[in-house]
Amino acid sequence: MLTKTTVTDDQVAALVAPLGRAVRVTPLSGGLFASVLRADLDDGRRVVVKVTGADTSRLLRYEHGVLGTEAAVDRLAHATGLPVPQVLHVDTTRAHVDGDALVTTFLAGDLWRGLELDDTDAARARRSLGALMAGFHRITGDEFGYPAPESGLSAPSWPDAFRAMVDAVLDDADRWDVSLPAARLRAAVERHHDLLASVTVPRLVHADLWEGNLLLDPADRTVAGAIDAERALWGDPVFELVGADQLGAGAVDADLLAGYRDAGGDLGVGDGEPGSGDPDAWRRLRLYRAYFACLLVVEIVPRAYTGEWATGHDRAARANLARVLDELGA
Incomplete structure (x- = not known):
């Protein structure tokens, strides 16, 4: 089972020492493999400390180097005025903790997940999310794929990068003995090579803009912050729709698209x-949904998910995978 690194108050104090003295440390609910804590400094500032463990043996291929990805993406996005944390300090020395650490500003706002919004507020939030996505996609890069060198999943062209991403998750499936329709997925990717090649500009895709990573302004319920950019990649902006609706396989939210x-x-x-707009965009979306469904299925094993939730999650992701592969083959 993938376990988070235990981080003590004294270790947090050492990590934030270049910024100030920690007077209070509070654990936060974080990601699946990072320990996340809030530190209150003696000058009144609040910062977030995220630590990823040194043991990478139970990570999927694309997850290697994610702390560096998050730091790089936050720096790029913050420089353009997007509401992401500001990177204050990165510590990869492992002198204070058994892992790599990222220290950022603490973003205020209400976590979207769990809020009970009325129809008006929900529509406003989704439209502002669409605008946020467009802001990310105005940032361009030099290569496609996942930026962390540790993953080895970047390439000069989008079809080459996406093929490598698909091969990596299928290799992960073999490693963890997870059954997937590998031949069908690879055939779909190859059959749509030229379609993927129509994406010629690497654009920054956060790839994880779901409600658990978004903070809303308490006053007007627009998006006030986006966190956890560790899954970010350079690629097709259409890919963003998958990260925002990770078990979706049908329609895309109209309010979100209007905001975009x-x-x-x-x-x-x-x-x-489905059926509106550009058929090529829908085909690319289905390819990305197939890939993401594979990630969701495979990660269940190294994460050691159990119980009814895990069973339902696996069933839903597999159903989506079968559906979009059928649609791509039609």
């Missing part, structure tokens, strides 16, 4: 109903 268009972008999927 209001911000000057167009993802090509029309009003969000």
